[in-house]
């Protein structure tokens with residue numbers, strides 16, 4: 103198995119050492135040291151080299167992240183399997199971040215931090231978790247995982263996806279026809295959708311207006327899904343009480359962007375979750391072995407649906 107890796111050099115060094123233990127038969131090359139291009143079986147990258155046609159024996163392209171929208175599919179052979187990253191380290195990171203953000207919003211931490219800045223000692227009634235309705239847009243590998251601890255904490259949980267789901271303790275809403283009903287019962291809305299033609303710009307004024315007044319947003323999907331001005335308008339009008347935003351377009355934001363200092367908005371620099379080198383390598387190897395045994399891989403992108 104010949105693997106060409108083209109991403110962060112530090113992770114490449116860790117993978118090279120781990121591979122020597124876990125798959126000593128593997129040949130691991132790090133971009134730009136491609137060796138004989140025709141001998142490369144698997145390419146692992148955030149962005150592949152411009153011309154992949156030189157890799158005449160290529161069997162699959164693996165994304166180093168959960169998203170695979172960054173690839174120019176027109177430049178890839180139509181039958182080449184493209185695989186996104188599903189691995190426990192990346193999933194745990196997202197579970198931690200979303201749980202932290204939901205609890206922070208549920209316990210009104212943006213409001214209390216503002217009070218602290220103004221030296222105001224003022225308690226507000228606390229709402230029990232069972233009365234807080236949490237809605238997750240995108241119930242895939244990550245969306246399903248973040249719902250589990252939220253159900254355990256007692257939140258009233260729902261998910262919205264393209265196809266209906268059956269998850270204990272989670273009300274399922276599916277497709278455009280059920281989006282309005284899902285939004286109407288989401289006090290805390292979490293976006294974990296992939297970026298596709300259908301989800302670009304989805305977090306906009308029309309969507310915010312369908313949420314209960316005073317709802318909150320956690321945006322951990324992709325930057326292009328969120329209309330910044332519409333979010334600011336919704337926060338300033340009180341339609342939304344607070345937002346936690348991890349992904350933006352562009353990244354990083356310009357220095358004078360209002361998100362940096364809006365009192366009701368917490369901004370993080372696209373750190374909600376990252377693939378962890380060891381568990382990600384184990385997941386990659388498992389997928390390659392599945393492929394070589396003729397079994398289906400986890401996370402193969404369906405090009406026609408866009409994720």
Ligand code: NAP
Pocket residue numbers: 168169170196239240241242243244245262263264265266277294295296297298300301322323324348349372373374375376409
């Ligand atoms: P996934 O397993 O592919 O799940 C995607 C979910 O979105 C599925 O439930 C899918 O519905 C649903 N969906 C897609 N298009 C839809 C539409 N038009 N309407 C309704 N539902 C739709 O993806 P994942 O691994 O959970 O990752 C989700 C996204 O998280 C990634 O694509 C990436 O953008 C983002 N992410 C962000 C970070 C960060 O650090 N901020 C880290 C990792 C990932 P079906 O189940 O019916 O197909």
Ligand code: GLV
Pocket residue numbers: 166167168169192375376377
């Ligand atoms: C991060 O955003 C990823 O796609 O893994």
